[in-house]
Amino acid sequence: MVPEGSPAQTAVAGKLAAGKEPAFQTVVVSARRRSIKEAGIEKALFAFTILSSILIFLIMFFVISKAIPVLQANGFSFVFSGGWDEHFVNAWLAPAGEPSWRFGALPLIAGTLYTTAGALLIALPFGLGCAIFLTELCPARLRKPLESTVRLLAAIPSVIYGLVGLLVVVPLIADQLISNELALQMINVCALDGTSLLAGMIVLSMMIVPIFIALAADALAAVPRRYKEASLALGVSHWRTIVKVMLPVARNGILAGAILAAGRAIGEAIALSMVTGSVANLPSVRHGLVFFLEPMRTLASTIIDNAEGMSVATCEAALFACASFLLVACIILSLFARLAAGGIQRKGGAAGG
Amino acid sequence: MQQTGITGAGRNATGIGNNPNNSKIMVQDISSWYGAQPVLKEVSMPIHAKSITGLIGPSGCGKSTFLRCLNRLNDLVRSFRLQGTITLDGEDIYHPDADVVLVRRKVGMVFQHPNPFPMSVFDNVAFGVREHNRQIKKRELEEIVVESLQKANLWEEVKDKLQASGLSLSGGQQQRLCIARVLAVMPEVILLDEPCSSLDPVSTAKIEELLLQLKNSYTVVVVTHNLGQARRISDYLGFFLDGRLVEYGAAAEVITNPREKATEDYLAGNFG
Ligand SMILES: Nc1ncnc2c1ncn2[C@@H]1O[C@H](COP(=O)(O)OP(=O)(O)OP(=O)(O)O)[C@@H](O)[C@H]1O
Numbered sequence: 001m002v003p004e005g006s007p008a009q010t011a012v013a014g015k016l017a018a019g020k021e022p023a024f025q026t027v028v029v030s031a032r033r034r035s036i037k038e039a040g041i042e043k044a045l046f047a048f049t050i051l052s053s054i055l056i057f058l059i060m061f062f063v064i065s066k067a068i069p070v071l072q073a074n075g076f077s078f079v080f081s082g083g084w085d086e087h088f089v090n091a092w093l094a095p096a097g098e099p100s101w102r103f104g105a106l107p108l109i110a111g112t113l114y115t116t117a118g119a120l121l122i123a124l125p126f127g128l129g130c131a132i133f134l135t136e137l138c139p140a141r142l143r144k145p146l147e148s149t150v151r152l153l154a155a156i157p158s159v160i161y162g163l164v165g166l167l168v169v170v171p172l173i174a175d176q177l178i179s180n181e182l183a184l185q186m187i188n189v190c191a192l193d194g195t196s197l198l199a200g201m202i203v204l205s206m207m208i209v210p211i212f213i214a215l216a217a218d219a220l221a222a223v224p225r226r227y228k229e230a231s232l233a234l235g236v237s238h239w240r241t242i243v244k245v246m247l248p249v250a251r252n253g254i255l256a257g258a259i260l261a262a263g264r265a266i267g268e269a270i271a272l273s274m275v276t277g278s279v280a281n282l283p284s285v286r287h288g289l290v291f292f293l294e295p296m297r298t299l300a301s302t303i304i305d306n307a308e309g310m311s312v313a314t315c316e317a318a319l320f321a322c323a324s325f326l327l328v329a330c331i332i333l334s335l336f337a338r339l340a341a342g343g344i345q346r347k348g349g350a351a352g353g
Numbered sequence: 354m355q356q357t358g359i360t361g362a363g364r365n366a367t368g369i370g371n372n373p374n375n376s377k378i379m380v381q382d383i384s385s386w387y388g389a390q391p392v393l394k395e396v397s398m399p400i401h402a403k404s405i406t407g408l409i410g411p412s413g414c415g416k417s418t419f420l421r422c423l424n425r426l427n428d429l430v431r432s433f434r435l436q437g438t439i440t441l442d443g444e445d446i447y448h449p450d451a452d453v454v455l456v457r458r459k460v461g462m463v464f465q466h467p468n469p470f471p472m473s474v475f476d477n478v479a480f481g482v483r484e485h486n487r488q489i490k491k492r493e494l495e496e497i498v499v500e501s502l503q504k505a506n507l508w509e510e511v512k513d514k515l516q517a518s519g520l521s522l523s524g525g526q527q528q529r530l531c532i533a534r535v536l537a538v539m540p541e542v543i544l545l546d547e548p549c550s551s552l553d554p555v556s557t558a559k560i561e562e563l564l565l566q567l568k569n570s571y572t573v574v575v576v577t578h579n580l581g582q583a584r585r586i587s588d589y590l591g592f593f594l595d596g597r598l599v600e601y602g603a604a605a606e607v608i609t610n611p612r613e614k615a616t617e618d619y620l621a622g623n624f625g
């Protein structure tokens with residue numbers, strides 16, 4: 001059998017085209033050419049997809065295999081103990097004959113969780129409010145310009161946010177929230193100079209809020225008009241319609257936006273390394289609200305800030321261990337995102353049927 | 354919650370307090386535009402209480418626009434503009450002090466395409482009731498839901514699947530669910546915009562029967578493309594053409610003895 005769209009078949013079609021029904025055959029031939037082209041594109045895309053999934057697996061394999069010596073040497077204490085900066089210096093200075101494998105990444109892991117959670121806590125409610133305002137409440141004239149602004153903000157490189165953080169947020173925290181007495185009081189724990197968990201949370205939330213607004217606004221705008229009209233026509237106020245009808249319908253899309261924002265927050269390195277003080281200090285809740293003012297560092301920032309240690313095998317392995325934690329966290333998040341997106345499709349299908 | 358007038362103060366903006374001919378709604382000389390495009394042109398028409406007013410006319414003549422003026426749903430369209438007055442029980446529904454939410458509570462609407470919420474059958478009917486009375490007791494709510502489903506002739510078909518999604522019902526059932534949803538909030542007027550256009554003859558018959566029952570307690574306005582349906586159910590009939598109300602009167606009169614040539618042509622099926 002001749003496969004569809006093969007050269008042989010095209011040739012046959014070409015001969016026929018010269019024969020009886022020229023107009024009709026020309027259409028067939030051009031359609032066939034198109035289908036050959038499309039099949040080619042399809043195959044290329046398929047190959048790219050396969051290639052990129054193989055790449056992802058290779059990266060994962062590479063990162064985790066590099067991390068294994070450190071994870072084996074430390075076991076659970078890698079996750080549950082601190083002292084990273086000290087360990088890192090020790091490993092870096094250790095004589096070649098007796099490498100130091102001891103690492104404790106608790107401050108980094110906790111720091112990543114703190115900044116991400118804090119940023120989400122600020123960004124999600126604020127972003128949702130903005131998305132609702134954009135899609136439902138703002139005057140028509142303002143909507144387009146505001147939307148483009150939000151999309152522009154989402155595209156700004158993170159280092160710019162880091163700069164803004166360093167020039168605005170950090171000094172503000174230092175001036176407004178940290179008194180000399182407080183700094184003195186804490187001097188044996190850590191230096192309070194404005195670079196802090198709080199600065200990290202704020203800068204990170206500024207970074208992720210535009211993406212989240214854009215995605216949440218898209219999700220809200222995609223809510224079928226018929227639901228909104230039905231609710232309003234029942235004499236339900238606009239606000240209650242938004243809360244009780246539109247948000248639930250848009251829920252999965254909003255969730256997907258939140259997950260994407262979380263992914264960006266977890267992986268952010270540069271901006272955080274600029275504003276959090278870059279010390280592997282574990283902010284302690286025992287210090288009360290000072291918790292937020294303590295310097296710290298996340299996993300991603302650590303990989304950047306300690307990158308010069310890569311030349312030492314032990315340090316390299318420790319950084320790859322950080323990377324593997326990030327990788328796993330992101331994979332879990334993207335699985336959640338898939339689930340949320342699946343939910344959207346199921347809903348859409350049911351609505352269609 | 355229980356307000357009498359839509360303006361709260363019960364103000365009568367136009368001074369037409371006592372309704373002549375027991376008309377529930379008076380439409381007086383309204384013209385409307387979407388942007389610069391005129392749609393309705395100087396339409397005046399009473400809508401009588403406890404009867405069915407049918408609206409017919411060729412596609413694009415402004416029937417839906419007219420209907421959506423009656424519950425101010427056109428307010429959603431930013432470019433929409435209206436001139437003239439519409440009074441409900443003598444009160445101007447477009448008065449600056451009028452409470453649009455209250456207007457819509459009194460004037461319910463059923464849409465051309467069934468649009469149940471993506472919620473359970475029960476919640477679809479309960480939604481509006483809960484919103485209007487957030488302290489309502491579960492018992493009371495259940496009673497209202499059951500009663501509304503019964504009135505909408507849907508109860509027998511859904512009583513065993515109240516928790517199933519409203520979207521899982523058939524098209525005809527969905528449309529009756531939408532009617533039940535409107536009945537549950539106890540409106541005074543029910544607007545229906547081609548409620549049967551996406552339904553099969555059996556579902557259509559069920560809905561027509563339902564409308565005939567409803568007119569005993571509600572004021573009903575139905576837009577329809579189906580002349581047979583207009584004949585079967587309406588007490589009053591309005592014929593729209595190109596944004597104008599060309600003919601209006603008792604349904605039997607309009608159908609058997611139209612005053613205008615255009616109406617005659619339309620009824621004869623010559624256009625539209
Ligand atoms: N939201 C809108 N924005 C702009 N123009 C509109 C809008 N809705 C309706 N129109 C215009 O108003 C005119 C009347 O529309 P309308 O929907 O009222 O007609 P109709 O009589 O209901 O027609 P059909 O029988 O097809 O439903 C049409 O020309 C339409 O293009």
Ligand SMILES: [Mg+2]
Binds near residue numbers: 416417546
């Ligand atoms: Mg219409």
